[in-house]
Amino acid sequence: MLVSDFDGVIIDGMEEYWWSARRCAMRLDPRLADLPGTVPQSFRTLRPHVLGGWEMPILAASIGGFGPTPQAFAAAYGSSLQLALLQLGWERSRLETGLDEVREEAVRQERQTWLALHRPYPWMLSFLQRLQEEGTPWRVLTTKSASFTAELLASHGLRPEEVHGREDGPKPTVLARMLSTLSPRASVAFLEDRLASLLEVQQHQDLAPVRGFLASWGYLFPDDTERAPASITVLRPEDLQTPLANW
Numbered sequence: 001m002l003v004s005d006f007d008g009v010i011i012d013g014m015e016e017y018w019w020s021a022r023r024c025a026m027r028l029d030p031r032l033a034d035l036p037g038t039v040p041q042s043f044r045t046l047r048p049h050v051l052g053g054w055e056m057p058i059l060a061a062s063i064g065g066f067g068p069t070p071q072a073f074a075a076a077y078g079s080s081l082q083l084a085l086l087q088l089g090w091e092r093s094r095l096e097t098g099l100d101e102v103r104e105e106a107v108r109q110e111r112q113t114w115l116a117l118h119r120p121y122p123w124m125l126s127f128l129q130r131l132q133e134e135g136t137p138w139r140v141l142t143t144k145s146a147s148f149t150a151e152l153l154a155s156h157g158l159r160p161e162e163v164h165g166r167e168d169g170p171k172p173t174v175l176a177r178m179l180s181t182l183s184p185r186a187s188v189a190f191l192e193d194r195l196a197s198l199l200e201v202q203q204h205q206d207l208a209p210v211r212g213f214l215a216s217w218g219y220l221f222p223d224d225t226e227r228a229p230a231s232i233t234v235l236r237p238e239d240l241q242t243p244l245a246n247w
């Protein structure tokens, strides 16, 4: 069974991350009204750190000159996030709902514009289409809200068996729950572009049947493909020609 991450694996949504993060940040703090409309390079550079969408308005604020600097985020990401929440007076839950609100409005009022900010990776699109034609079930596991993920998948004719979103909890928890419902001989190929998430899964003994695959085309740090241990397979677009059964 293929279980695939969404952002940076199926879809390149960089334009949209900045678009929604910027809008969310501007609403929460009017001092951020001057944030640029095009994606700043520092936002692209910091994106591989991001685990949840709520972190992105914080990065927007940083780029706008409030909270820790982008350099501070690059040097110590986790502690800078915590410091930023304090300095900005923001809460994670407020950022999550703020981002959802911006996206809900976009889907209602500017659906086509919003959809066009997301670009599927062509090799992933044809790979998933092939799975669907063969009748091979696959799932999506993401930290994005399930409803937006489903909306985007549907706009490209993609029909996963299940979309596990932010609401379902941390990825290792969802994977453990999933394994308990599959046949004991089933193996799960977990495709991710965040090396830290793959490494975390390997720390869980009950997740031994989950094999990790790193999507080399996603939001990686420059040395991620070399840093990946042998137990994690680095996948390149051309590897998607190989049938899933032979992965």
Ligand SMILES: [Mg+2]
Pocket: 005, 006, 007, 008, 009, 192, 193, 194, 218
């Ligand atoms: Mg990702």
